[in-house]
Amino acid sequence: MYPAGGALSRPGRGDGEVLGWGSRRKEVTMASKESKKVEEIVEKASEAVESAGAMASETLDQARAKFAEVADAAKRGSRQVLDAADRARGVAKERAEVAVERLKGGYDRAHTDFDKLRGNVEDYVRDNPGKSVLMAAGFGFLLGAVLRRRGD
């Protein structure tokens, strides 16, 4: 922005002061140097931005890959846990069935033994009614006497 007629006025100086062609060339050279510097800076800045973008993209890709790995591992882990839970459930069910069978067998055996004992007692009482009644009464008598003494 130079005034017409080749004169250049500088701000801060008097209105009548006019610069010559040498000074103007020097200023133009300085301006072009500064412009080059600015271009370099802009270029470096754009390179830095590109590099940062590339790095960010790479980091993002790595993060995605890691996330996918972690997700796969979590899926595998959950599948293993589910399989282990299924196996444990099967084993527990099997053991519970075995325990129930044993309990049932023990109950049946005890029931049979009790029935047999009751039958034997009934047969003995029918064969020896007087002796059985006296024995029962004597047992009750002794028990009552002992308990009374303890109570006193």
Added chain:
Amino acid sequence: MSEPAAGARPPDRAAELVDELIPADVDWRPLVVRYPLLSLAVAALGGFWLGRRRGAAILAGVATFAADSVESSVHRLLEAE
């Protein structure tokens, strides 16, 4: 006292004792044969009740009777010599 016939069961002294303890109009044998376990339970309860109520007196009487029996037996033996 007549001897039991061949093949017949010997007299049941326990049954005779129960006959003496229980009133004569109560026929207890068929009841015991029909309800054996219930009869045992009733007898045990009766004995328990007797032991609680008169246990000490009955035991003292039995002990006195036994002591008298032993004493009379010893006396008879000594007199015989």
